[in-house]
Amino acid sequence: MNNMPSNIQSSKQQIIETILTGTAHTKQLATATAFAPANIALCKYWGKRDQELNLPVTDSLSISLGDKGVTTTITVSDQADQIILNSKQLPVNSPFGQRICQFLDLVRPPGMFFQVVTSSNIPISAGLASSAAGFAALVKALDQLFAWRLTNQQLSILARLGSGSASRSLWHGFVLWQKGERADGMDSYAQLMPIAPTEWQDLRVGLLIFSSAEKKISSRVAMQVTVQSCPFYELWPRQVAKTLTELKQALATQNFVALGQATETNSLAMHALMLASWPAIIYSTADTLQAMQAVWQLRAAGVAVYFTQDAGPNLKLLFLAEQQAEILAMFPNIQLINPWI
Numbered sequence: 001m002n003n004m005p006s007n008i009q010s011s012k013q014q015i016i017e018t019i020l021t022g023t024a025h026t027k028q029l030a031t032a033t034a035f036a037p038a039n040i041a042l043c044k045y046w047g048k049r050d051q052e053l054n055l056p057v058t059d060s061l062s063i064s065l066g067d068k069g070v071t072t073t074i075t076v077s078d079q080a081d082q083i084i085l086n087s088k089q090l091p092v093n094s095p096f097g098q099r100i101c102q103f104l105d106l107v108r109p110p111g112m113f114f115q116v117v118t119s120s121n122i123p124i125s126a127g128l129a130s131s132a133a134g135f136a137a138l139v140k141a142l143d144q145l146f147a148w149r150l151t152n153q154q155l156s157i158l159a160r161l162g163s164g165s166a167s168r169s170l171w172h173g174f175v176l177w178q179k180g181e182r183a184d185g186m187d188s189y190a191q192l193m194p195i196a197p198t199e200w201q202d203l204r205v206g207l208l209i210f211s212s213a214e215k216k217i218s219s220r221v222a223m224q225v226t227v228q229s230c231p232f233y234e235l236w237p238r239q240v241a242k243t244l245t246e247l248k249q250a251l252a253t254q255n256f257v258a259l260g261q262a263t264e265t266n267s268l269a270m271h272a273l274m275l276a277s278w279p280a281i282i283y284s285t286a287d288t289l290q291a292m293q294a295v296w297q298l299r300a301a302g303v304a305v306y307f308t309q310d311a312g313p314n315l316k317l318l319f320l321a322e323q324q325a326e327i328l329a330m331f332p333n334i335q336l337i338n339p340w341i
């Protein structure tokens, strides 16, 4: 079942052992359930300094999506692993099944198997951060199952081993993932930004979903192509530093326009890197570009609305609750999300 090369599995294994040393391990439940929210990066993570441990080149900053995310129930079994995603059983050798089983191999006591039942209320694999929420929910459920009682910071490191952006899905609100410096990544985890929800309670996220189909190029591959071939990639850390300064300032001063501008610029800069890579990667479709134009049209008419785009054609809009009517009039099919629910 575990066909990951042993040196890769062993560097991950060492991290698991470091984290689990001294955990209580007193009680083991038969089953455990946990929820984790999806998160949308306002300042993107794009490029790894370590492929296997998902260590990023830069810091990144996200907002979690409230009650939109993934719920996972994990149950101990004495048969083979079973993965059920949105009520459908997946072959364990499917790409998603393999990722989950390889992750479980890292923590699996000898002879123990698991049934993993996962349900997502956001589309899977369409650049909507469902794998982030998925791995965060899985580590939270494992923490309960084995009574590890890990801190969120430790769970963030474990979740990162499954998917980089999962490190940010352990919290609600604004979350900063610090890249860390260490080769083993023990200082690469996310943290909650000290901002009270009340300060940004009017902030809303809107999902414009043009396609729920699985993306053709995974973010892992796209990052690799960008880092290896984009002639401008060396400028990216500087752009991220600028975005983060602007975002932190905007958050501290509750300046929504500054938050939106920094977010939209950062997203466009990330996609510009991909456009200048070889082979070029374009996640946008005609629908994406049309929606961008519509956002700019709304802004020209005085509506403060900004977009951000991840590794897929869909857009996420940022706006304030008081402008919901104008947003709905332009985008009747938008899925509205209150990040504080």
Ligand code: PMV
Pocket (backbone or CB within 6 Å): 040, 041, 043, 044, 045, 046, 060, 131, 132, 163, 164, 165, 166, 219, 220, 309, 310, 311
């Ligand atoms: O964690 P991954 O491998 O799904 O990569 C996430 C990449 C982006 O969503 C585009 C950016 C981000 O920071 O979430």
